[in-house]
Each structure stands twice: as C-alpha cells, then as structure tokens.
Amino acid sequence: ALSRDGVVGASDSPLSELPAKPDPAAMFAIAKVWGVPVGPGLVMVGDSPSNDVAFGKAAGVSTVLLDSSRKHEEGLGPNTPDLHVQSLAELPHLFAEHFRL
Secondary structure, eight states, X not given: OOOTTSOOOOTTSGGGGSXXXXXXXXXXXXXXXXXXXXXXXXXXEESOIIIIIHHHHHHTOEEEEEOTTOOOSSOOGXXXXXXXXXXXXXXXXXXXXXXXX
C-alpha cells in the first residue's frame, strides 16, 4: 500500500491492479498520489536491472541500481542505470551530489 509516509507496497493496494514492472503504469500512479511530476527529478532505486531499472527508464525517471554484490557492473545495455550504489547508505550523498533537493 502507499502510506502517508511515502512507503509503497503493491500486494494489497490499488497498485496491484496495474501491470507488472517494467510497465511504467505504477510509476505514473505513484507520482500522481504523491503529487510530483514524472521526470528526471523522480528516482527509482532498485536491485534488478531488468525490472527496476527498466521500469524507471520506461517511466522517464532517474534510476539507481543497488548492486551490493557487484554482479551488475557492466554490460547492461538499455538497462544501464543512471547511477549505481553498493549500499543504501550511499543514497543521501548520491542524491545531494546529483539532484537539486
């Protein structure tokens, strides 16, 4: 469910009615609920190039690949993320460096 604090989980929410990733329909629905524009200022963070990165790219948002095992360092083709981290702890610095907050 999409909670008041911005947490998204699709299993029991209206989002579960939408097509699965990488179809961008859920991103558009989430952005609408949050009242934010879909574009490079919205960021999709995920651990799957074929699902999460492709989902973000299809929606036209910035993408960050969480790759803690370093198994996706190259050769991702169209699923190459805009940014790459090995730990969620890197995100605050990454956002401060690459986005206007």
